[in-house]
Amino acid sequence: xMRDAWVIAKxxxxxxxxxxxxxxxxxxxxxxxxVIFYYAWDPTAVASIDLAPGVLWVVFTFSGLLGLNRxxxxxxxxxxxxxxxxxxxxxxxxxxxxxxxxxxxxxVVQIVAIPALVLFYNFPIARIAIPLMGIxxxxxIGLCAVGTLFSSMAVNTKLAELLLPMLALPFFVxxxxxxxxxxxKLLSGRPxxxxxxxxxxxxxxxxxxxxxxxxxxxxxxxx
Amino acid sequence: MWWRPLPMPDNxxxxxxxxxxxxxxxxxxxISLFVRRSRLRT
Amino acid sequence: xxxxxxxxxxxxxxAGTVIRAIFFTPFEVVQGPAQKIFxxxxxxxxVAFLAFGLVAIASALYLWLRDERLDRFAESSAEVGVVFxxxxxxxxxxxxxxxxxxxxxxxxxxxxTLFLWFIYVGYIVLRGAIDDHSMRARYSAVLxxxxxxxxxxxxxxxxxxxxxxxxxxxxKPSAPSLPGEMLTTLLMSFLSFTxxxxxxxxxxxxxxxxxxxxxxxxxAR
Numbered sequence: 001x002m003r004d005a006w007v008i009a010k011x012x013x014x015x016x017x018x019x020x021x022x023x024x025x026x027x028x029x030x031x032x033x034x035v036i037f038y039y040a041w042d043p044t045a046v047a048s049i050d051l052a053p054g055v056l057w058v059v060f061t062f063s064g065l066l067g068l069n070r071x072x073x074x075x076x077x078x079x080x081x082x083x084x085x086x087x088x089x090x091x092x093x094x095x096x097x098x099x100x101x102x103x104x105x106x107x108v109v110q111i112v113a114i115p116a117l118v119l120f121y122n123f124p125i126a127r128i129a130i131p132l133m134g135i136x137x138x139x140x141i142g143l144c145a146v147g148t149l150f151s152s153m154a155v156n157t158k159l160a161e162l163l164l165p166m167l168a169l170p171f172f173v174x175x176x177x178x179x180x181x182x183x184x185k186l187l188s189g190r191p192x193x194x195x196x197x198x199x200x201x202x203x204x205x206x207x208x209x210x211x212x213x214x215x216x217x218x219x220x221x222x223x
Numbered sequence: 224m225w226w227r228p229l230p231m232p233d234n235x236x237x238x239x240x241x242x243x244x245x246x247x248x249x250x251x252x253x254i255s256l257f258v259r260r261s262r263l264r265t
Numbered sequence: 266x267x268x269x270x271x272x273x274x275x276x277x278x279x280a281g282t283v284i285r286a287i288f289f290t291p292f293e294v295v296q297g298p299a300q301k302i303f304x305x306x307x308x309x310x311x312v313a314f315l316a317f318g319l320v321a322i323a324s325a326l327y328l329w330l331r332d333e334r335l336d337r338f339a340e341s342s343a344e345v346g347v348v349f350x351x352x353x354x355x356x357x358x359x360x361x362x363x364x365x366x367x368x369x370x371x372x373x374x375x376x377x378t379l380f381l382w383f384i385y386v387g388y389i390v391l392r393g394a395i396d397d398h399s400m401r402a403r404y405s406a407v408l409x410x411x412x413x414x415x416x417x418x419x420x421x422x423x424x425x426x427x428x429x430x431x432x433x434x435x436x437k438p439s440a441p442s443l444p445g446e447m448l449t450t451l452l453m454s455f456l457s458f459t460x461x462x463x464x465x466x467x468x469x470x471x472x473x474x475x476x477x478x479x480x481x482x483x484x485a486r
Contacts, residue, residue, distance in 0.1 A: 149407070171415055181426065201422060
């Protein structure tokens with residue numbers, strides 16, 4: 001199953017690397033988001049450092065949705081998904097491969113977006129770089145698990161990509177709250193122990209929904 | 224008497240509005256079920 | 266005429282409860298007339314949770330047994346649940362304004378109810394966006410189950426959010442400890458609105474069944 005997942009993830013990432021259309025639009029979207037959010041607040045009333053965690057996680061979620069939308073849309077042309085399902089790869093393997101590719105996608109966007117955040121918002125990255133990576137990974141895993149499942153469902157509906165945000169965003173609520181709050185705690189120099197309840201929440205979310213979505217995916221496929 | 228109970232707050236308007244809207248929602252939903260079903264039969 | 270029994274019983278029970286709540290139940294001294302909103306608000310919240318719980322159970326059973334009736338049941342319960350959630354969300358702020366001093370507060374329970382509404386409106390939109398019966402049933406069953414898993418997470422996150430942020434003491438919802446007469450009215454309201462849920466569910470379930478028959482006949486032609 002893990003080998004199937006790896007092959008599928010490699011296939012998706014190769015397509016993404018060759019075309020670069022999805023990743024570029026997500027990157028530009030993330031940068032634009034960072035800039036626009038800066039102008040949405042009065043800088044004399046709210047310090048940019050106070051905005052940074054919220055902006056980071058909102059941009060993270062919405063640029064993630066861009067990538068998730070493409071994940072199964074690329075399988076729609078010439079019914080490539082049928083070929084995938086007919087292949088000996090297990091259903092769970094297909095799901096995990098897709099989710100893994102999305103995880104890499106989200107990570108690449110963040111690798112560009114976080115330096116931009118450091119630059120634009122005067123974000124003191126050095127102090128919290130390592131715990132922030134941990135939060136990012138936990139948040140990205142949950143986001144990709146839920147997002148990949150709903151992306152696979154949304155492409156088969158009449159509303160297609162319009163449906164994904166409506167289905168997925170309520171599920172991203174605990175991720176965004178947990179990630180933004182733990183980032184804010186770390187940023188304000190509070191002891192790391194105060195961020196622990198939020199990190200536990202993220203970890204529990206990941207465990208439940210990676211397992212739940214992997215088990216649920218085979219049910220969404222025509223028998 | 225130096226002590227007297229506080230006057231009851233005068234907030235009946237919220238109570239009337241809440242009952243008005245809440246009960247109309249149930250009524251309208253009931254009617255919509257009825258209408259949808261009779262439309263299906265024609 | 267048998268089909269109308271439940272609807273008529275529910276209508277009579279709700280009418281009786283509302284008349285009792287309005288004319289024969291005294292005002293609460295501290296909260297005043299606005300306290301009577303509780304007789305509408307609390308049962309609606311209970312029914313909403315009941316309805317969405319039954320959606321999750323019916324969804325799980327559907328994936329196991331693949332019986333179309335379970336899918337229709339989940340569809341009906343979700344729609345009726347959204348109606349009751351809408352009532353919760355409208356009556357809650359109308360009670361909050363005179364008692365808490367503000368229509369909206371990011372109180373844990375209020376926020377959770379709002380997200381419940383979003384999840385199940387999404388559920389209804391998802392159903393509307395798929396024509397194929399089997400696919401619609403499977404997709405919505407998956408969403409119905411995952412939605413139930415999500416609820417504790419949302420509750421926990423908004424609860425942690427609230428407790429980690431000190432809130433003014435006036436915003437704390439007071440647990441109502443009611444004297445006898447009011448308690449009787451409240452219990453009656455729980456019973457009669459649960460009956461109303463059952464009546465709506467029955468009517469909506471019949472509608473779904475008849476719609477499927479009409480659609481099957483149209484497909485056969």
